Amino acid sequence: MNTKNTKTIRWISTLAMGAFLLLSGVTSQAFAGPGYRRVIRVDTPRTVKKKTRPVRKRKTQKTTRTRLKTASTRPKSTTRTRSIPKSTAPEMKLIVGLEAGGVYQGLAQGEDGTLGVRLSSIATDPRSANATWLGIYGRLQVQPNAGYTRMAAGLTAGFDLLNVDLGVVSESAMASNRGEGVSNRNGNEFSIALGLLDSLGVYARLVRFEDGDMLDEFGLRLNLPLAF
DSSP, X not given: OOHHHHHHHHHHHHHHHHHHHHHHHHHHHHHHGGGGSOOOOOOOOOOOOXXXXXXXXXXXOOHHHHHHHHHHXXXXXXXXXXOOOSOOSOEEEEEEEEEEEEEEOHHHHOEEEEEEEEEEEXXXXXXXXXXXXXXXXXXXXXXXXXXXXXXXXXXXXXXXXXXXXXXXXXXXXXXXXXXXXXEEEEEEEEEEEEEOSSSEEEEEEEEEETTSOEEEEEEEEEEEEEOO
């Protein structure tokens, strides 16, 4: 083989080798892909679910109850409260009074002793701080030495220790005192009494008859309350 052919063969082989190497390099890059690169793996942060406790709803009071409580504690500036007793009905009482006194009947008759029984029915007022009452009374009285008998009836009222009577009176006398037969006369009376102890008091009575005769009386009275 001559020298010219030998150079030609070497040049072709060198060219083929270079093309092969070039082709092999391109092919290896194409099929290798990103394997030759350094891949950095980034982990995305995981969301951590926190455990939350259920919130309990507080029990709220009813609005009506709250309004009532608020209204009851609100002071009233325009009105004044006053304690009222549980029972405002009047209390009924029956009282028996025993009287012993002396009477003065003009210059001719002079002084004389009397005995009497007084019965009263009264209604007391429980709203009053002091004893207050109103009622009716009846009285039977005798004057033994002179032979007089008197009956009276009327209205009675009282406040605390003070008692007032206002009524009509009728007097009867035997024949030995006023001529023949039995004589009667009528009149009006007013008396005032003042309590001294629990049931004992003093009284003063003024009687005026139709004929103009006047009678003054003073004495002691013992009151005995009775139940119906």
